Amino acid sequence: LSRIGDELYLEPTESGLSLRAVNSSRSAFASFLFAPLFFQLYEPGGPAPDTQRFRCKVHMKSFLGIFRSLPSLEKSVGKCLILLKPRASRLVLQLHCKYGVTKTHNLAFQECERLQAVFDTRSCSSRLCAPARVLAEAVVHFPLTLAEVTLGTGPGGKISLRNFVEDEAEPSKTMVTELWLAEDEFQSVAVSPGSHITFCLKEFRGLLTFAEASNLPLTIHFDEPGRPVVFTLDDTVLEVHLVLATLSDLQSDSQPTPTNGVSHLPAPPDDFTDDLESYMVALETSTYEGASGGPPSPTFPLHTPQTVQSDPEDGEEDEDGAVPGTPPHKKFRSLFFGSVLAPGGPGPAPTQEVLAEDSDGE
Amino acid sequence: MRFRAKIVDLACLNHFSRVINTIARLAKTCTLRLTVGKLYFILSDKVANGGVSMWCELCQGNFFDEFQMEGVAAEHNEIYLELVPENLSRALKTAQNAKAVKIKLTNKHCPCLRVAVELPSLSSSSRIVTHDIPVGVIPRRLWNDFREPSVPDFDVSIYLPVLKTMKSVVERMKNLSNVIVIEANLSGEMNLKIETDLVSVTTHFKDLGNPPWASEDGCQSSTQGRDLESMAEARIDIRKLQQLLAGQQVNPTKALCNIVSKRIVHFILLHEDVSLQYFIPALA
Numbered sequence: 001l002s003r004i005g006d007e008l009y010l011e012p013t014e015s016g017l018s019l020r021a022v023n024s025s026r027s028a029f030a031s032f033l034f035a036p037l038f039f040q041l042y043e044p045g046g047p048a049p050d051t052q053r054f055r056c057k058v059h060m061k062s063f064l065g066i067f068r069s070l071p072s073l074e075k076s077v078g079k080c081l082i083l084l085k086p087r088a089s090r091l092v093l094q095l096h097c098k099y100g101v102t103k104t105h106n107l108a109f110q111e112c113e114r115l116q117a118v119f120d121t122r123s124c125s126s127r128l129c130a131p132a133r134v135l136a137e138a139v140v141h142f143p144l145t146l147a148e149v150t151l152g153t154g155p156g157g158k159i160s161l162r163n164f165v166e167d168e169a170e171p172s173k174t175m176v177t178e179l180w181l182a183e184d185e186f187q188s189v190a191v192s193p194g195s196h197i198t199f200c201l202k203e204f205r206g207l208l209t210f211a212e213a214s215n216l217p218l219t220i221h222f223d224e225p226g227r228p229v230v231f232t233l234d235d236t237v238l239e240v241h242l243v244l245a246t247l248s249d250l251q252s253d254s255q256p257t258p259t260n261g262v263s264h265l266p267a268p269p270d271d272f273t274d275d276l277e278s279y280m281v282a283l284e285t286s287t288y289e290g291a292s293g294g295p296p297s298p299t300f301p302l303h304t305p306q307t308v309q310s311d312p313e314d315g316e317e318d319e320d321g322a323v324p325g326t327p328p329h330k331k332f333r334s335l336f337f338g339s340v341l342a343p344g345g346p347g348p349a350p351t352q353e354v355l356a357e358d359s360d361g362e
Numbered sequence: 363m364r365f366r367a368k369i370v371d372l373a374c375l376n377h378f379s380r381v382i383n384t385i386a387r388l389a390k391t392c393t394l395r396l397t398v399g400k401l402y403f404i405l406s407d408k409v410a411n412g413g414v415s416m417w418c419e420l421c422q423g424n425f426f427d428e429f430q431m432e433g434v435a436a437e438h439n440e441i442y443l444e445l446v447p448e449n450l451s452r453a454l455k456t457a458q459n460a461k462a463v464k465i466k467l468t469n470k471h472c473p474c475l476r477v478a479v480e481l482p483s484l485s486s487s488s489r490i491v492t493h494d495i496p497v498g499v500i501p502r503r504l505w506n507d508f509r510e511p512s513v514p515d516f517d518v519s520i521y522l523p524v525l526k527t528m529k530s531v532v533e534r535m536k537n538l539s540n541v542i543v544i545e546a547n548l549s550g551e552m553n554l555k556i557e558t559d560l561v562s563v564t565t566h567f568k569d570l571g572n573p574p575w576a577s578e579d580g581c582q583s584s585t586q587g588r589d590l591e592s593m594a595e596a597r598i599d600i601r602k603l604q605q606l607l608a609g610q611q612v613n614p615t616k617a618l619c620n621i622v623s624k625r626i627v628h629f630i631l632l633h634e635d636v637s638l639q640y641f642i643p644a645l646a
Contacts, residue, residue, distance in 0.1 A: 137489075138489075140456055141456045141491050143452060172471075172472040172496050173496055174496065175446075175449045175452070175453070175493060175494060175495050175496065176493070176494040177453070177491065177492070177493045177494075178491070178492050178493075178494075179489065179490070179491045179492075180489065180490045180491075181483075181485075181489060182483070182485045182486065182487045182489070184485040184486055184487075185483060185484065185485045185489075
């Protein structure tokens, strides 16, 4: 969750404790629902007469700081008590350790509205399920700094993963990596042929690490480009959802672009087409600027620039220059966030085109 | 113009990867020259490189199980490509347990070296990862820029100390100064010196040995008649030296350097099947 957002949202419900996070550009949302059975003791309601469900958010770093060193926690902590004290405005985490030592952490929280991305896995036209290990082995071929990856389906039922090359990047300078997985590496494959989606790899890696550690199969639900992709993990006591915005297809009527267009590269053939002879002829007769950058390729059309769909989205700039999360691109649509009409309401509000900001309970 | 090659043996793949990793640490962009029998990684001494140049030569037969190369023309049966070695290094990084790695020169949208890695998988078919590395094809009229540098008329030639030791010495010196002086004589002695306002540090190496250079035409070599104790020295950029030493992933069979006093230091690192020459010019 910390890979996604800086704030941890806690929502105790009848069906369990839900921990959620969202990123600043509202293009990634994750929720972990721990069923009551996961806990030794689970009391969602407060002792007060009003049975209003209480929701709050805390600073992710503060929360994580309490669980800093997993190995030493496993050795020394017997029990962990999480207590929400609304009147004291404190979230209490108490670690009962060996030798009678009790560590009590009081975290300040902020009340908040319900954080819920609107999505419906049942309406997704494609679904893939694979052991986490297979997917982890697949993403290892992509550099850690890679922002976006395209998941696609190819002939023969093969599934491909490919690094997404920005429109602005020069195709003649960017390395393209593509991985093909056979259908039988997956536990289940139900996809529309020729479908593909592009999403942020960084946030996905976070979930993948968790899935690998817990040895759970990962299900990917997706639909058309532009509609969010939902990754789910299911267990008897845990339900995990990660919802990521995907890049919408900006193809209008122009021809499919070579690097990342709808026309997907076919499954790797044994021999590649090879037009070097004519290229060399063209090259010898043209001028060569020098060592900087490749020579122009007169026989092949340059990448056709796309019209960028400008969204009225005010994502923050990624300022720290670190590995980008879901980039605050104008092209990525924000996830639909239901605007909550009243606290404790029945569920997410009906979807609207307007991308509602999550209000902070003000 | 065609190029296809294949590596099946894991040890060869490993070895090739390490060579590429070394090259990647020495040059951001370099020239790959392909001939029937050899591959060369060349960095020519442009101002952009800080005057540094590199010549690395491999026998393809020691690495590839299959190697087919057809040059630009019958009488010029070679290919010169400009590439970013870091890309190649990355492509090979996750291929360490591959069943096979194929490299091919293609031109779908722009010239690329396509590295196709066949990986084992639990399913019936292998996993295939392809990396399309964009390259620039260098036309024949520019090939002269990439000729093999000749061994300079050096004043002293000496074997280098154990590279690991030399590397750790230079790394620590790098924290104190940007410039290092390498000096050596024909009695097998070498000193590495730095000097700043506050401190000067010298590390002395002895008994290194001086390689015997037979002169080509039977005349006296430039070092003949030179006083054995007299030091030839050059002040060079310490970061360039550190880059060279840090990039070495395998201990060379032979490592030596030729010093042209106040002009240039020529390093030669020889492995069984790879030779690397690196030139660092002296600072003014």
